[in-house]
Amino acid sequence: xxxxxxxxxxxxxxxxRFLAAALKVFAEQGYSGTTMDxxxxxxxxxxxxxxxxxxxxxxxFSAMMSCERDHMLEVFQHPSGKGMVADLVSFAWDxxxxxxxxxxxxxARLIIGEVQRFPEIGRAYQQSxxxxxxxxxxxxxxxxxxxxxxxxxDAELAAQDLWGLILSAPRTQALYLPDTLxxxxxxxxxxxxxxxxxxxxxxxxxxxxxxxxxxxxxAGQTKRGET
Amino acid sequence: xxxxxxxxxxxxxxxxRFLAAALKVFAEQGYSGTTMDxxxxxxxxxxxxxxxxxxxxxxxFSAMMSCERDHMLEVFQHPSGKGMVADLVSFAWDxxxxxxxxxxxxxARLIIGEVQRFPEIGRAYQQSxxxxxxxxxxxxxxxxxxxxxxxxxDAELAAQDLWGLILSAPRTQALYLPDTLxxxxxxxxxxxxxxxxxxxxxxxxxxxxxxxxxxxxxAGQTKRGET
Amino acid sequence: xxxxxxxxxxxxxxxxRFLAAALKVFAEQGYSGTTMDxxxxxxxxxxxxxxxxxxxxxxxFSAMMSCERDHMLEVFQHPSGKGMVADLVSFAWDxxxxxxxxxxxxxARLIIGEVQRFPEIGRAYQQSxxxxxxxxxxxxxxxxxxxxxxxxxDAELAAQDLWGLILSAPRTQALYLPDTLxxxxxxxxxxxxxxxxxxxxxxxxxxxxxxxxxxxxxAGQTKRGET
Amino acid sequence: xxxxxxxxxxxxxxxxRFLAAALKVFAEQGYSGTTMDxxxxxxxxxxxxxxxxxxxxxxxFSAMMSCERDHMLEVFQHPSGKGMVADLVSFAWDxxxxxxxxxxxxxARLIIGEVQRFPEIGRAYQQSxxxxxxxxxxxxxxxxxxxxxxxxxDAELAAQDLWGLILSAPRTQALYLPDTLxxxxxxxxxxxxxxxxxxxxxxxxxxxxxxxxxxxxxAGQTKRGET
DNA sequence: TATGAATGAGCATTCATTCAT
DNA sequence: CATGAATGAATGCTCATTCAT
Numbered sequence: 001x002x003x004x005x006x007x008x009x010x011x012x013x014x015x016x017r018f019l020a021a022a023l024k025v026f027a028e029q030g031y032s033g034t035t036m037d038x039x040x041x042x043x044x045x046x047x048x049x050x051x052x053x054x055x056x057x058x059x060x061f062s063a064m065m066s067c068e069r070d071h072m073l074e075v076f077q078h079p080s081g082k083g084m085v086a087d088l089v090s091f092a093w094d095x096x097x098x099x100x101x102x103x104x105x106x107x108a109r110l111i112i113g114e115v116q117r118f119p120e121i122g123r124a125y126q127q128s129x130x131x132x133x134x135x136x137x138x139x140x141x142x143x144x145x146x147x148x149x150x151x152x153x154d155a156e157l158a159a160q161d162l163w164g165l166i167l168s169a170p171r172t173q174a175l176y177l178p179d180t181l182x183x184x185x186x187x188x189x190x191x192x193x194x195x196x197x198x199x200x201x202x203x204x205x206x207x208x209x210x211x212x213x214x215x216x217x218x219a220g221q222t223k224r225g226e227t
Numbered sequence: 228x229x230x231x232x233x234x235x236x237x238x239x240x241x242x243x244r245f246l247a248a249a250l251k252v253f254a255e256q257g258y259s260g261t262t263m264d265x266x267x268x269x270x271x272x273x274x275x276x277x278x279x280x281x282x283x284x285x286x287x288f289s290a291m292m293s294c295e296r297d298h299m300l301e302v303f304q305h306p307s308g309k310g311m312v313a314d315l316v317s318f319a320w321d322x323x324x325x326x327x328x329x330x331x332x333x334x335a336r337l338i339i340g341e342v343q344r345f346p347e348i349g350r351a352y353q354q355s356x357x358x359x360x361x362x363x364x365x366x367x368x369x370x371x372x373x374x375x376x377x378x379x380x381d382a383e384l385a386a387q388d389l390w391g392l393i394l395s396a397p398r399t400q401a402l403y404l405p406d407t408l409x410x411x412x413x414x415x416x417x418x419x420x421x422x423x424x425x426x427x428x429x430x431x432x433x434x435x436x437x438x439x440x441x442x443x444x445x446a447g448q449t450k451r452g453e454t
Numbered sequence: 455x456x457x458x459x460x461x462x463x464x465x466x467x468x469x470x471r472f473l474a475a476a477l478k479v480f481a482e483q484g485y486s487g488t489t490m491d492x493x494x495x496x497x498x499x500x501x502x503x504x505x506x507x508x509x510x511x512x513x514x515f516s517a518m519m520s521c522e523r524d525h526m527l528e529v530f531q532h533p534s535g536k537g538m539v540a541d542l543v544s545f546a547w548d549x550x551x552x553x554x555x556x557x558x559x560x561x562a563r564l565i566i567g568e569v570q571r572f573p574e575i576g577r578a579y580q581q582s583x584x585x586x587x588x589x590x591x592x593x594x595x596x597x598x599x600x601x602x603x604x605x606x607x608d609a610e611l612a613a614q615d616l617w618g619l620i621l622s623a624p625r626t627q628a629l630y631l632p633d634t635l636x637x638x639x640x641x642x643x644x645x646x647x648x649x650x651x652x653x654x655x656x657x658x659x660x661x662x663x664x665x666x667x668x669x670x671x672x673a674g675q676t677k678r679g680e681t
Numbered sequence: 682x683x684x685x686x687x688x689x690x691x692x693x694x695x696x697x698r699f700l701a702a703a704l705k706v707f708a709e710q711g712y713s714g715t716t717m718d719x720x721x722x723x724x725x726x727x728x729x730x731x732x733x734x735x736x737x738x739x740x741x742f743s744a745m746m747s748c749e750r751d752h753m754l755e756v757f758q759h760p761s762g763k764g765m766v767a768d769l770v771s772f773a774w775d776x777x778x779x780x781x782x783x784x785x786x787x788x789a790r791l792i793i794g795e796v797q798r799f800p801e802i803g804r805a806y807q808q809s810x811x812x813x814x815x816x817x818x819x820x821x822x823x824x825x826x827x828x829x830x831x832x833x834x835d836a837e838l839a840a841q842d843l844w845g846l847i848l849s850a851p852r853t854q855a856l857y858l859p860d861t862l863x864x865x866x867x868x869x870x871x872x873x874x875x876x877x878x879x880x881x882x883x884x885x886x887x888x889x890x891x892x893x894x895x896x897x898x899x900a901g902q903t904k905r906g907e908t
Numbered sequence: 909t910a911t912g913a914a915t916g917a918g919c920a921t922t923c924a925t926t927c928a929t
Numbered sequence: 930c931a932t933g934a935a936t937g938a939a940t941g942c943t944c945a946t947t948c949a950t
Contacts, residue, residue, distance in 0.1 A: 030343075031257070031260070032257055032259030033258075033344070047932085048933085051926080056925085112339045113341065115404075115405050116333070119404075123404060161420070168390070168395035176352060176353040177342075177353060178342050190387075193381070193388070201423075263941060264939095274915080274916095276913075283941080484711060487798070489943085502910070503910055506909080564794070565857065567795065570790065570859050584853065611874045619846065622849035630803040630806060644838075648845075695934090728936080729921090729923085730934075733934070738919095913949085914946100916946095918942105918943085918945105923937100924937100924938090927933105
């Protein structure tokens, strides 16, 4: 495993700069609204250099999307070990932070807006983002079913229910209203309510879990630090 | 009430043709990706004629959006009178048919993709589409709470939960995968599951309602005709 | 000589309206900057009607120019009979009023600006405007030479000298500075000075004539009413 | 003082080519009649390249005008030292050559034709062309008055008289008849006559000066080489 | 006859892409 | 290798001109 030469390193740096610039500009302006000049300028390099790294606008777009797909994997968290309700609260906040972050929302808007022209990208994003997230949830929920904490037949449906209860409303709204991100308080409202419904429907001992949830809420443990 | 002259009628027809063409092309290509030539060609008329009706690309886009917003109001249904579970099943299919129709999905993708450049349009769509739908659900659920069938504190959250349980998953997927619309069977799966969870969490007599739901499902009454 | 029918009269009226509109718009916007829509709108009629009277933009332009050429003939005055100096003063003011009128200046700018593309029009204007004016001056000056009041060999040169002394400076300036027409006082200054030089150079009794001029100036008879 | 790099030189060359092309095409076609394609083609370069140098048609027009205004300053001459009459003859020919050159006439027509749409340009031209020329004449005439050769009160009027006597007629005609420039003989006729009238009116010893003028004319010294 | 409506051709301007340095 | 400079092919929009009513 030889260390990359200085030249090679330089090359990689530039590529990253172009990809970061592309992400920013494409997310802000959309595919057709983005010009190669904008990307080059944002990267602080020249247009021919950009073309040396990516042979066309479309290639740049695809490469940027692949790159983002890779980045997205890092969202998933491990259970805290403080019990299911605490785990779910923790997961929920992690998902909310990720899914409602301005950057990811911009990216999602971009993909949704361009998906008819680049169907592969929609599929790729679906597989690497939502699908992976969903399967992470599924794994956890299945483990809890094994542990006797939850009861359900179809883990996928249960996971989708959790996601839908917790994040569907704020995310849909955030997609349509880019200048009014939900506040922490609003997120908390959706989150607590969603978890409550989820536990009512899926917990094997709903009263206890709802009480625990209430405790966590009362203790302010569901609230995260303001930005 | 004079009938519109032939001239006037012609004018209205052409305007409609342009708006329909604009909807199609904008939905397929996005705002920047759409050219006035494309719209004119799709409408079977010439570009200067298009400009006689709409003074700019942006005006055409806005007019098309207003027009679509007006169309969207017609979705709402009245309760069937056959009981709450039957009502909910009926509502659910109506919403699913509307929300998952290719045309409305295309329009939603367009709006989401352009919302950073046209924030007003996102707001307008939110108000005339989702908000109105949500308030329709809220009204019905509140009535049922009055009737003692449901129990909840916050009608808005309850309505959002219903929507999120039933349609969040297929709609999110449909947004990302434009060429693979969910089948009726898949929709049915989400729908039945969502209603089950909703009833478990919100019904004042969950067992009875779940049984009713099961009956409706067993009787195939939740399935609608294939396209 | 039958009177024109009402139809015919209507036709002539419309033509005049179009020509007047064309004069106004062409003078303001230049040839290329003028659109047939502008002319039709200014005339309060429709574009096809305009085309019924003039088969093309160029034809309209030429017709308007011919029409204006005909109008220009009416400027010339007859001697007042109060003596040469009074005549010259009177002529000078008449010329100044005509040549420095905003409308004629606009027309002159239009012709000068378009003369490379429409050389005939420059020639036509030259013949019907300046040339005719010049020959009027020549006739008067020649008569005065016959009467022994003036001495010169070449009447054309004498006439051009008179014109150049009196109007060259304010007219040149007015052509270049369309928003600052010379005031009556400025015109008077050029005019009195020009006449003085002319008389010094051409009069057979310069002292007497200069004294007369001084008298007229002193009596304020060279000043005309302010606009 | 570093020499400009080859790149820089190239840039300057191209800019000059564009400006020269713009002068030619604008002068021939007027502002609205000129297309950026024409200018680019005349310069032998492409339209986008033209836009790289000048961000808009209007900017190109203004830049060209500024450039021409700078060129105009070089016309002024110094007295020959052979006496006032010889000086005036020399001046007169210099002015005539400049003012009646096809290029300057074209430029003047362009400015006059566009001055209503670009009033600043008319003012700028007036200041850098005619005003400067006039003040040069005024200075010389004032010096001669100091020397006792001329008598007048208002130097500006005297200078304008000189200009008007000498050049008003041929220049006015040349503006209107672009394809028939005055011949040298015609210019000479206007010139000699104008100087004669000027000396008659302003010289302190008219007979002597007129005789000198006659001598210079007789000696053919007022004639310049044919083009 | 007069006009609302329609359009082919063009114009200012921009963009993805390539070449020469 | 990196870049300033160049361009063919659009793109939004307009105009002179024509048709159908």
